[in-house]
Amino acid sequence: MTTIAVLGNGRVGGNLAAALTRAGHEVTAVDRTPGAAARAARDARIVINATPGEGSLDRLVGLREELRDKILVDVSNATVDGPDGLPGALIYPGSSLAEQLQEALPHTRVVKTLNTMLFPVMTAPAILTQAPDAFLSGEDPQAKQTVRELLVDLGWQKEWITDLGGIQTARATEAAILFVPHVIRSSGFAPFAISIAR
Numbered sequence: 092m093t094t095i096a097v098l099g100n101g102r103v104g105g106n107l108a109a110a111l112t113r114a115g116h117e118v119t120a121v122d123r124t125p126g127a128a129a130r131a132a133r134d135a136r137i138v139i140n141a142t143p144g145e146g147s148l149d150r151l152v153g154l155r156e157e158l159r160d161k162i163l164v165d166v167s168n169a170t171v172d173g174p175d176g177l178p179g180a181l182i183y184p185g186s187s188l189a190e191q192l193q194e195a196l197p198h199t200r201v202v203k204t205l206n207t208m209l210f211p212v213m214t215a216p217a218i219l220t221q222a223p224d225a226f227l228s229g230e231d232p233q234a235k236q237t238v239r240e241l242l243v244d245l246g247w248q249k250e251w252i253t254d255l256g257g258i259q260t261a262r263a264t265e266a267a268i269l270f271v272p273h274v275i276r277s278s279g280f281a282p283f284a285i286s287i288a289r
């Protein structure tokens with residue numbers, strides 16, 4: 092059992108919080124109520140960022156002390172939305188939100204994962220007709236191992252989890268968000284994941 096704070100209680104945050112609670116973890120999911128994120132992060136071993144990517148850097152840097160020595164799991168995507176509300180462009184081209192977070196929070200172990208799929212897949216990967224990939228990016232092997240175990244708790248088989256390497260590899264998975272508006276326009280909101288065929 093791990094103490095987990097989920098920042099953001101929307102589609103992604105609410106879904107992850109419910110599934111991690113079902114898996115036996117002690118989970119607190121918080122919305123934007125003032126002070127709630129700081130309280131939850133202070134008491135947690137793992138903090139999950141499921142808030143909008145735009146603004147995440149400022150919000151999380153504001154929690155620098157609460158995040159000290161913690162694992163920060165970043166599942167967000169930092170995009171400028173187009174007129175239809177779908178992701179249109181990257182906020183950190185040539186870099187990534189995850190890299191910016193790791194640089195700004197050197198005493199926090201940032202792990203990027205689960206940002207390459209529609210939210211229902213995060214907690215039910217077996218609903219897809221083909222095995223999806225969950226990618227891991229981060230500097231700390233132990234932190235990635237801890238996150239890998241959380242993914243297994245969420246229903247991910249070990250062979251579906253691919254460690255891409257250091258935090259810089261998150262710029263690849265974050266760029267994959269550029270597929271999303273086109274997939275949704277052509278196929279609707281049916282669950283999908285961006286994966287590597289082998």
Ligand SMILES: NC(=O)c1ccc[n+]([C@@H]2O[C@H](COP(=O)([O-])OP(=O)(O)OC[C@H]3O[C@@H](n4cnc5c(N)ncnc54)[C@H](OP(=O)(O)O)[C@@H]3O)[C@@H](O)[C@H]2O)c1
Nearest residue numbers: 099100101102103123141142143144167168206208209210
């Ligand atoms: N939806 C997906 O399938 C999907 C897939 C992969 C990654 N992601 C990423 O996951 C993140 C969350 O997406 P979502 O679809 O769950 O969004 P969402 O349903 O809009 O939920 C966002 C959550 O963040 C909170 N929030 C919004 N602005 C905030 C702020 N300024 N300060 C603190 N909290 C704030 C919202 O609170 P309120 O309810 O008060 O607004 C809500 O609880 C995004 O970064 C997104 O790119 C989404």
